[in-house]
Amino acid sequence: MTAVPAGHQRFVVPSEAIDAQVLIIDDEPQIRRALARVLEERGARVVDAATGTEGLALAASENPDLVVLDIGLPDIAGDVVCRELRAWSQVPIVVLSARHSEVEKVRLLDLGADDYLTKPFGSAELVARVRAHLRRSTVAESELPAVIRAGSIEIDFHRRGAFRDGERLHLTPLEWSLLRTMATQAGRTLTHRQLFDAVWARSHGNASQYLRVFITALRKKIEPDPSAPQLIVTEPGVGYRFEIPRPA
Amino acid sequence: MKRSRIWLLSTAVVLIFVAIMVPYRETVDEVHVVLPMLLMILLASSIGGERLGFFLAAVGFVAIDIIFQRPFGTFSLRKPHDLTVLVSFFVTAAISTRLLSRAQFQAAEARRRSAELQRMAELGADMLSATSTTAALERVALAMCDILGARRCRVTRGTAADAQDVVAEVTVAAATGAVDVTETTAPLRFPLQADGELIGEMQVEGVDPAALGRTRASTLQALAQYAALGLDRMQLAAHAAYADSLREADRMKDMVLASVSHDLRTPLTTIKLLAASLARGGEGAAMQIEEEADRLSRMVGDLLDLSRARAGELTLAMDVNTLEDLVGAATRQMAPMLGDRRVTRRVVDDEGPLVGRFDFVASLRVVVNLMENAAKYSGPVAPIDLVARREGGELVIEVLDRGPGVAEDDLGRIFIPFFRSEAVLYDVGGAGLGLPMAKMLAEAQGGGLRYTPRPDGGSIFTFTLPAHHATFEPGFDDQAPDSD
Numbered sequence: 001m002t003a004v005p006a007g008h009q010r011f012v013v014p015s016e017a018i019d020a021q022v023l024i025i026d027d028e029p030q031i032r033r034a035l036a037r038v039l040e041e042r043g044a045r046v047v048d049a050a051t052g053t054e055g056l057a058l059a060a061s062e063n064p065d066l067v068v069l070d071i072g073l074p075d076i077a078g079d080v081v082c083r084e085l086r087a088w089s090q091v092p093i094v095v096l097s098a099r100h101s102e103v104e105k106v107r108l109l110d111l112g113a114d115d116y117l118t119k120p121f122g123s124a125e126l127v128a129r130v131r132a133h134l135r136r137s138t139v140a141e142s143e144l145p146a147v148i149r150a151g152s153i154e155i156d157f158h159r160r161g162a163f164r165d166g167e168r169l170h171l172t173p174l175e176w177s178l179l180r181t182m183a184t185q186a187g188r189t190l191t192h193r194q195l196f197d198a199v200w201a202r203s204h205g206n207a208s209q210y211l212r213v214f215i216t217a218l219r220k221k222i223e224p225d226p227s228a229p230q231l232i233v234t235e236p237g238v239g240y241r242f243e244i245p246r247p248a
Numbered sequence: 249m250k251r252s253r254i255w256l257l258s259t260a261v262v263l264i265f266v267a268i269m270v271p272y273r274e275t276v277d278e279v280h281v282v283l284p285m286l287l288m289i290l291l292a293s294s295i296g297g298e299r300l301g302f303f304l305a306a307v308g309f310v311a312i313d314i315i316f317q318r319p320f321g322t323f324s325l326r327k328p329h330d331l332t333v334l335v336s337f338f339v340t341a342a343i344s345t346r347l348l349s350r351a352q353f354q355a356a357e358a359r360r361r362s363a364e365l366q367r368m369a370e371l372g373a374d375m376l377s378a379t380s381t382t383a384a385l386e387r388v389a390l391a392m393c394d395i396l397g398a399r400r401c402r403v404t405r406g407t408a409a410d411a412q413d414v415v416a417e418v419t420v421a422a423a424t425g426a427v428d429v430t431e432t433t434a435p436l437r438f439p440l441q442a443d444g445e446l447i448g449e450m451q452v453e454g455v456d457p458a459a460l461g462r463t464r465a466s467t468l469q470a471l472a473q474y475a476a477l478g479l480d481r482m483q484l485a486a487h488a489a490y491a492d493s494l495r496e497a498d499r500m501k502d503m504v505l506a507s508v509s510h511d512l513r514t515p516l517t518t519i520k521l522l523a524a525s526l527a528r529g530g531e532g533a534a535m536q537i538e539e540e541a542d543r544l545s546r547m548v549g550d551l552l553d554l555s556r557a558r559a560g561e562l563t564l565a566m567d568v569n570t571l572e573d574l575v576g577a578a579t580r581q582m583a584p585m586l587g588d589r590r591v592t593r594r595v596v597d598d599e600g601p602l603v604g605r606f607d608f609v610a611s612l613r614v615v616v617n618l619m620e621n622a623a624k625y626s627g628p629v630a631p632i633d634l635v636a637r638r639e640g641g642e643l644v645i646e647v648l649d650r651g652p653g654v655a656e657d658d659l660g661r662i663f664i665p666f667f668r669s670e671a672v673l674y675d676v677g678g679a680g681l682g683l684p685m686a687k688m689l690a691e692a693q694g695g696g697l698r699y700t701p702r703p704d705g706g707s708i709f710t711f712t713l714p715a716h717h718a719t720f721e722p723g724f725d726d727q728a729p730d731s732d
Contacts, residue, residue: 028514034521041525098513102565102609120516120545122538123524209568212608216570216601227575227593234577237565237609 017043018127020065020134024048025055025081026096027074035068038123039130052076056084059091066134070096071108079111086112092133096121102237109191109238116189132187148183150231150245151224155183162222174199175218182232182242191239215240255300258292262304266311273316281316282337286344293345294352301345309338364467367391371474381482385416388475392452393420395463395471396436399454403475405483407446415448415482436460438468440476447483450475502555509548516541550681553613554665557688564607564692568716571595571602571636571643578615578634585620589629596637603716604643610689611713614697617682618647618709626651626706642695643713650706654699662699663687686711 022044026032029050036046047062049055052073059067067085071078082093095108095116105116115129148155154163160176162169171179181198182190190198192211219226233241262285269281285308293301313334314323371391378384389401402417436455440448450472519541527534556562572595579593595602615634622632626649633648654662661667665684683697686709690697695713702708 028518030518031514034518034525037525038521041528096517098510119513120520120541122542123521126521212567212569212573213601213603216572219572219576226572227595228579229576233580234573234608236577236581236612 018131018134019043021045021047021062022130023055023058023062023064023067025050025052025058025067025073026070027051027072028070031070031096035126038126042127044130052078052081055081059085059089064091065137066130067091067093068096068130069093069113071104072098079108082108082111082113090137092137094126094129094133105235105238106191106193109189110193114188136185136187145244148186148231148244150222153222153224153231155179155222157183169221171218171221174214175221178214178218179222179242182240183244186242186244189235189239189241193239195239251296254292254296255303258288258296258300258304259307261292262288262307262311266315270315273320278312278316278333281312282333285312286337286341289341290344290348294348298345298349301349302342305338305341305345308341309334312337360462361464364395364464367395368467368470368474371471375474375478381478381485382416385475385478385482386418388471388478389416389418389450390420392450392471392475393418395459395467396452397456397459398436398452401450401452403440403448403450403479405448405479407448412449415479438472438475440472440479442476442480442483447476448479505548505552505555509552512548513545516545550685554681554685554688557685557692562610562689562692564610566605566607566693568603569606569608569611571604571645571713572597574608574611574615574645575634575636577608577612578619581612581616582619582623586623586632589623590631591619591634592631593634594636596635599638602636602638602643604713605716606643606693606695606713607689610693611711614686614689614711615645615647617686618645618697618711621682621709622647622649622651622707625649638715639712641715643715645711645713647709647711648702648706650702653701653705653707659699663697 018039022039024032024035024039024046026035026048027050032048032050036048039046047058047064049058052075055067055069055073056076058064069078069081069085073081078095078097082095085091085093092114093112095113096119097104097108097116098119105118108116114133117126117129146156146158152165154166155161156163157180162171162179177199178195181195195211215232216226219229219232223229223231230245231242233243235241265284265288266281269276289301289304289308292304310323314321317334371387374387375384378387385403389403392398392401398420400417400419402414404412405415406412436452438450438452439446440450520538523534523537523541525534527538575593575595579591582591619632619634626632630650633646635644635646635648637644658667663684666680667684687697690711690713693713695711697712698710700708700710
């Protein structure tokens with residue numbers, strides 16, 4: 001219902017370059033040019049396509065590091081492109097949508113898109129998302145930082161626990177499972193459904209509808225200020241995203 | 249048969265009977281004359297009417313007195329022997345004649361009423377089946393002319409004399425009455441009412457006074473009522489057509505709005521991306537371009553949402569959610585707009601999480617709108633307070649500011665779309681949709697939004713949502729789900 005940029009300035013480092021090849025699939029030439037300009041300014045190599053067919057062909061031949069896909073293409077529905085790409089590639093897909101609905105976003109994420117941006121979005125938002133997904137896709141899970149720090153809180157994956165000022169916090173198994181699922185895919189928005197599936201292992205009992213209540217309880221334990229969460233970010237109507245705080 | 253002929257004929261019959269009986273007057277008793285004569289009088293009065301009956305009774309009376317009562321040949325009421333017979337004869341004849349003619353009159357009247365009723369029923373059916381409301385009204389007018397033998401009948405709409413317009417008019421070629429009464433009779437006017445309100449008039453010209461005399465007032469009233477119904481139906485049809493066109497226009501507006509706001513997003517994206525590029529190149533105004541593009545996008549989005557909500561196209565996803573999550577999301581979303589402004593957040597969750605069943609996105613919109621409103625109307629560094637708590641069966645979020653509050657005059661209007669207080673002189677941006685939208689979204693979820701003045705200045709907006717009453721224990725289903 002709303003597309004106000006969600007405090008994105010906070011995790012953007014403007015000087016950081018993008019050293020990757022990005023494929024843009026969008027039928028609007030102005031958008032393609034503007035996107036290319038923003039990304040190229042930061043060092044990215046850009047290829048673009050105006051149709052889904054052309055885009056899929058380019059994805060196969062160029063093997064890009066990331067795909068920016070407009071959902072409203074003239075020839076093939078964007079979600080078909082998304083599904084076909086996913087069939088053979090793990091390339092991060094950032095979807096652009098002019099539609100204003102959370103249901104649409106959830107559908108795209110569940111289809112295998114890694115992220116979405118609702119038009120009109122800003123360049124800072126775009127660059128931050130692109131960078132986060134490039135980083136995530138190039139880092140294997142084993143290479144994740146063993147310890148994530150946010151203020152006085154430490155999340156230690158080796159010791160499998162969260163600590164405040166060195167003291168272990170009492171997380172229930174479910175809370176730890178939620179935290180681990182999100183933190184290992186940091187920067188990526190997980191839909192409610194994806195979280196249910198990961199944590200409840202596809203047994204959607206009565207508890208799954210209390211996901212938001214579990215998140216609230218978890219935040220109360222690990223967030224420095226639970227009323228202004230920095231680690232577990234809510235994507236309204238869509239899901240949750242774990243954000244690794246930048247070292248100050 | 250003409251009246252005079254009936255009179256002559258029946259008188260002749262009586263006289264012939266008298267003549268036949270004369271030779272037998274010595275032998276025959278009076279009664280044999282009186283009874284046949286009574287029969288004849290009754291027969292005559294049933295054909296020729298009451299007066300003929302009385303006339304023949306008188307003739308018979310005289311004839312009996314002179315011819316059949318002794319002494320024969322004289323008329324005298326002093327024949328004491330037979331006076332009783334005579335008087336009985338006359339009274340019997342008179343009473344029977346009177347009764348007969350009354351019965352005849354009533355039968356005729358009943359026939360007439362039945363015909364009238366039949367006619368009204370047919371008219372009613374006619375009106376219902378009439379292809380247009382004008383045709384229906386014309387049928388009523390025609391019936392009116394017919395019944396009153398009138399020359400012209402017209403139905404007008406409206407009340408003020410100058411605003412009347414003729415909606416149906418019927419002119420009959422030649423009046424059925426024999427006399428030309430056009431000049432002598434003033435037009436009859438019937439006011440037409442619907443729901444106790446005057447909506448028009450029926451005027452009848454050239455009325456035949458005899459026909460008017462015959463027609464009962466209730467018939468005329470019924471006709472006027474028909475005309476009023478027809479006129480009312482005509483106006484309803486006009487209203488319906490108008491409402492249809494309004495609905496269509498409304499639909500078009502929504503479509504245009506949806507398509508414009510959708511199509512605006514692409515150029516707005518380009519503007520924002522290019523503005524950011526310019527900003528990197530050192531262009532100072534570029535940030536402002538981006539901000540204005542955002543503002544434009546928000547305004548269009550607000551309009552679109554409001555028109556969707558009004559069209560009943562608002563779909564809510566009612567899920568178990570917490571106020572804590574809501575406060576956190578609102579804080580994050582508002583961060584860029586609030587800048588250095590101090591926002592205090594107080595979440596009263598000593599008795600467990602603030603759980604409710606509500607639509608997260610819609611509720612977030614409510615809180616964000618309230619915070620934006622608070623930021624807009626209070627000074628650039630004035631603090632905003634946010635309180636989340638439980639109160640009985642309700643979850644409550646309060647947004648408190650130190651702005652000017654709401655003027656007494658504006659209290660009833662702040663939740664009306666596009667209302668902007670005259671008490672606020674500076675332009676605060678926005679289209680005046682934030683609070684109306686918030687109220688609509690709150691109420692759509694079974695909650696509410698109200699304003700109270702804040703002690704020591706400022707506003708308190710209280711957003712309530714129904715609390716969720718499940719017996720929820722954090723961890724009740726919290727076994728190790730998948731160990732690694």
